[in-house]
Amino acid sequence: MAKSIRSKRRRKMRAVKREQFGKKELERLKGVVERAKAAEDVEMKEMFTEKTAAQLKEQNKDGEKMDTSKASRNYNPKTLKNEHGNFPVWMSQRKVKKVKKMQKKKAKAKAKKK
Structure with missing residues (x-):
């Protein structure tokens, strides 16, 4: 479909932009990974406890239901x-x-x- 000179030029320039921004993005991602390794996300590990699937199944067998504070509306x-x-x-x-x-x-x- 779009085979005009203008669209060809636009496609060419988008490819150039993609290449330039790709380098910047790669550098940014590498920096993020480095910072994440250095920080080790200690705060996040303290916020929650991990449970396995077996533990969750066992918990559901005990009859514990999820606490829902809102009353259901009947229509x-x-x-x-x-x-x-x-x-x-x-x-x-x-x-x-x-x-x-x-x-x-x-x-x-x-x-x-x-």
Whole structure:
């Protein structure tokens, strides 16, 4: 597709830039690795304890569940509303309007039958 002189020139210059920045990036990465080896990240090791997969499985067998502080919200799958009559926060306004329109339509049909 792009075979114009301008695009060829741009590709050529991007290749030159890639080469120049590649050298700088390599030097920067080497410096980071050197500093990481010197520091040994002692602070990070003190912050957590490592557990193996076997330890985690054993912990789950004991019946320990993850502590969740938030209470779960129950939504009615038919109306998509919670116990207070509100729609979930993750639902888009377009979807809310669509659901309301369908509910209104069903209510009209039900009233018409009576």
